[in-house]
Amino acid sequence: MNHRFPMSAGPADAGQMERELAYYRRECNTLGAGLLRLQEEQSQAFREARRSRTVAKLIREAYRLIDQSDLPEELGPPMLATVLENTLCDRAALLQEHPRGSGQFTVMHAVGLPAPALVPVLLPVVPAFFFTTSRSRIEPPAYQLTAILRVPYILWSYDETTGTALILGNQSESNVSRPFEDADQEIVEGALSVYIDITLRKRAEVEMREARIMAEEASSTRSRFLATLTHELRTPLNAIIGFSEMMATGSRYQLTAEQVGEFNTHVFKSASHLLSLINEILDYSALARGRTPLTLRWTEAGELVSASLGAASAAAAEREVRLATELPAQKLWIRVDRTRFRQILDNLLSNAIRFTGAGGLVGVQVVVMPDGGLRLEVRDSGIGMRAEDIPRALEPFEQIENPFSRSVTGTGLGLPIARGLAQAHGGSLVVESEPGVGTTVAVLLPAEAMHRGAAPPGGRSAEGSDPASPAGRPAEEAGAKD
Amino acid sequence: MLYRVGVIQIGYSRHSDARQAVLTCVKPLLGHRPDLVLAFCGGKLDPGTVLAALRDTLGDVPVVGGASAGGITRQGYGYSGLELVLIGFSGAEVTPRLVVQDLLPDEMAGGAALGAAVRGVAEDGAVVLLLFDSVASHLPLRLHPASHIVEGFHRGLGGREVTLFGGGLLTDMNLSDSWVFDGAVLRHHAAVALVFPPGIAVETSILHGCRPISTFMEITRIDGAEVYELDGQPALGVIERMLGLRLGEAQGQELSLVATLGQKQGDPFAPYDENAYVNRLILRASPATGSVTLFEPDFFPGAKVQIMARDNALMLDSARNGVAAMNRAIEGGDNLLALYIDCAGRASARSGALTEEAEVVRTGLAEGVPFAGFYSGVEIAPFRGYSRPLDWTGVLAVLRRRG
The missing domain is CATH 3.30.450.40 (GAF domain)
Known part of the structure; x- marks a missing residue:
């Protein structure tokens, strides 16, 4: 079926034209409105989709950060x-x-x-x-x-x-x-x-990165420790084996009686050194694991220092090092494990003497701190250390070079053990040093581990029993702090 | 080897720390110490920190430009407000002269004073880049009318022929704030004109994207930017009927996302040509008065306008075609800088376009032409022989040495 579009033919059709124009206008606006809404819906849908994508995009970009x-x-x-x-x-x-x-x-x-x-x-x-x-x-x-x-x-x-x-x-x-x-x-x-x-x-x-670095450092330290330990153990053992072999029955060496005596002395000294080395390794190991039992008793500090100085006097005399002491007039009592605390003092004095040249001075001073604690320091006029070497000196087997005693090496455990023992007593150990001037190693004990007076707390002598404990009870034991 | 004098270099960065943004962005400019820096600074970056960091790195160089809703370069683009675009001009042959003018209390008078000042330093045919602070007040929101500034500028020129292009600066797409760098400090309510040396010419292309969706309507009542009546009926009611929904206060504020009013230049019944339209975005609708407020107050009673729909497909086509036309125009020339002044509303987040049109421009522009741009509030470009402000357009301008 055909539909003919009405054609305008003259002024009489003006009304028709107006209607036609109005129709087109209406349709134009209707279609335009539809287009606008369509466009807006599309934009809105995209903005909504964009929001939905935001989380995914955020996650993706954030993980890159x-x-x-x-x-x-x-x-x-x-x-x-x-x-x-x-x-x-x-x-x-x-x-x-x-x-x-x-x-x-x-x-x-x-x-x-x-x-x-x-x-x-x-x-x-x-x-x-x-x-x-x-x-x-x-x-x-x-x-x-x-x-x-x-x-x-x-x-x-x-x-x-x-x-x-x-x-x-x-x-x-x-x-x-x-x-x-x-x-x-x-x-x-x-x-x-x-x-x-x-x-x-x-x-x-x-x-994880820090832990890895620490583990690597620990591994490196352990390897170094084991290497040094092996070396330290092997040296006296080699001497023992070597001299024993030479002195053995049927040896190809024709030793004189004098040589046998001399070699025997070498074997004895090496064995003794080996024993002390093993003891110190065990000490250090126990301290490191926090398994050093302490028997704490009130002990007179001056008496302890004097005993230790007396023991060190022979070595000092041999190396022409003078020993001096400065103690407070009043008696000071410290609550320590006498044996272990002597071990600290002996180690510190031994080190000080070894690193001090002939004519030098090693002094022991006991000072009461303002907080009531005790500072016991061993000062030498030896070679001293650079500040950066101090932490190394506190590590096991890390010996600072000693021009005075190249031939006589220590175990390299003395200072670490002293520090561990000081910490086990609730105290601390600090090292101050200056190259060419000397070194001061101080043991600090807390106020509760010190008492001033003619007698220890409880009024009884400390030796043999713990005055703080009722008679007959075993002395207090304290586990070492790591 | 041909020795060239005058260098323009571009830097781009996006960083939440303004100082770090500068340190990254300024690196490409360190090759030639710039004599002037044009900076488009994301609205979320602290402008004081940006200026101080620029001084630390470049010394006492004039810094002009201001806030931008986003930045566009070949290196990257975005509108998070953390973008920084720096354009360094080195050498007298390319470095523009700077003129600064306050806009208040009267933008027309401010524009005229700026035009008069430009006349004093510009030669005939000079290229002038105009940048101004868009936001005049916040409550109620009022923009510095670009049409008044530009009209005043032309008056102030007193017959001096210049090619004017530029844009309004904004801190973000929500018209929250704006400010300019005047060469030394940050200022509000000011315009800066960069007058390029005589050896510099400009080629411009306007990228559109709106399509008429209504018959012609006559503005029967208007007061400044406030359109009260279209064809004798409340303007808002007319638009509501077109949209097929009733606009409340909140939705009224979103009208600018939906429709514009367009005035066709020349023969109204000529076939559709996007280049024949001047569009005006709708700033807000007022249900109480039945009116809509346009971005610019340059429409007048009796003007025939059409409701225009933003058409994203058309926008992208326009961008492709405009860039292609620009490439043909600048082929073989000594092109120094392509500056893209891109209406913030064209960004995908606001227009809803599936493709970022800035990306179309960026990838479409001939390789080798240094490219930088910013997201703007209004764009100014030669339109039918006379520079005027435009809405929802992208103005691509290529500065080149005169042959």
Whole structure:
């Protein structure tokens, strides 16, 4: 069926023309409106899709940040930049609650905020998720949360486990930044979760790196220790084996009686050295494992020092080193394991004498500290050490070069054992030294381990029993502190 | 070897720390110490820190430009507000002279004073880049009308022929704030004009993207930028009928996302040509008065306008075609800088386009032409022989040495 389009033929058809024009106008506007709505729906759909993609994009970009930062603390700013770029918000901040559960938050990182608040923000209620719109009532927590970013429209997420919170904010609800809504929970919680996750990962990575370095150092130290130990043990053993072999029945060596006597002395000295070495290794090992039992008794400090000086006087005389002592007039009692504390003193004196040249001076001084503790120091006028060598001197088998006694080596365990024993007594050991001037090693005991007076606490002599303990009870034992 | 004088270099960065952003961005500029730096600074970067860091790294060089909703370069682009674009001009042959003018209390008078000052330093045919602070007030939101500034500028020129292009500066897409760098400090309510040396010419291309969706309507009542009536009926009601929905306060604010008013230049019944339209974005709608507020106050009673729909496909086509036309125009020339002044509304986040049109421009532009740009509030370009402000356009301008 054919439809003929009405044709205008003259003025009489003007009305028809008007109708036709009106028709086209109407249709044009209707089609235009449809096109506009279609376009807008398409744009809206795309913006919605863009929001859905935001979380995925955020996660993807955030995980890349792990490789771009060295420390977990450095992740905050780039994370916020990533969040802002994806959400197109005006401002954003990461907050940390401290103490956990207190509702007191500090802004750790902020972007877009001219001057982030330095004072903590106290939230009476800490919601896990929250947002404000133009219809929100300004009451807690909206009041406090909007104050953080100083904008009226905020989006908040809080992770109770870590005490971390993320807040995003906009100046207006119009244009690009549409009003926040429930659906935004996915974005803000997603962003916060990712941030927490990458921070934990980075922290774990840093800890793992540090642990690896420590393990490598420990492994290196252990290897060095074992190498030195092997060497230290092998040297006297070689001497023992060698001289014994030479003196053995049927030996090819024709030794004189004098040589036998001399070699026998070498064997004896090497064996003795080996024994003391093994004893010290066992001591050091026990100290390192915290398994050194101490029998603490009140002992007169001056008497202990004198005994130790007396024992060292022969070695000092041999090396032409003078010994001196300076003790307080008043008697001082210290609560120590006498044997172990003597061991500290003997070690320190032995070291001081060995590292001091002929004509030098080694002095022992006992001082009461202002805090009531005791400082017992052994000072020498020997070769001294550089500051950077002091930590090494406190490590096992790490001997500082000694120009006075190249041929006579110590075990290299004396100072580490002395320090371990001082710590086992609840005290400490400090080393001060200056090359060419000398070294001072001080043992510090806490106030509770010292007593001034003619008699020890309890009024009885300390020797043989613990005056602090009821008669007949065994003396107190204390485990060494590592 | 041909010795060339005058160098233009471009830097780009995106970093939440303003100082770090500068340190990264400034690196490409260190090869030739710039005599002037044009900076487009993301609105979330602290401008004081940016200026101080620029001084630390480049010395006492004039820094002009200002806030931008985002930055565009070959190296990267974005509109997070953390982008920084630096363009360094080294050598008298390429370095523009700077003129600064306050816009308040009267933008028309401010524009005229700026034009008069430019007349004093510009030669005939000079290229002038105009940048100004877009936001005049926040509550209520009012923009510095570019049409008044430009009209005043032309008056102030007093017959001096210049090629004017430029844009309005914004800190973000939500029109939150704006500011300019005037060469020394940060300023509000000011415009800066960069007058290029006589040896520099410019080629411009306007990239559009709106299509008429209504018949012609006459503006029957208008006061400045406030359009009260179209064809004798409340303007908002007319638009609501077109959209098929009723706009409340909140939705009214989103009108600028949806439609514009377009005025066709020349023969109204000539076939559709995107280059024939001047579009005006809708800043807001007022249900109480039944009016809509346009970005610019340059429409007048009796003007025939059409409701225009942003068409993303058309926008991308326009970008492709405009860039292709530009490539043909600049082929073989000594091209120094392609500057893209891109309406922030064209960004995908706001327009809803599936493809970033800045990406189309960036990848479409002939290789070897240094390229930089920023997301703007309004664009200014020669339009039918007369520079005027435009909405929802991209202005691609290529500075080149005159043959």
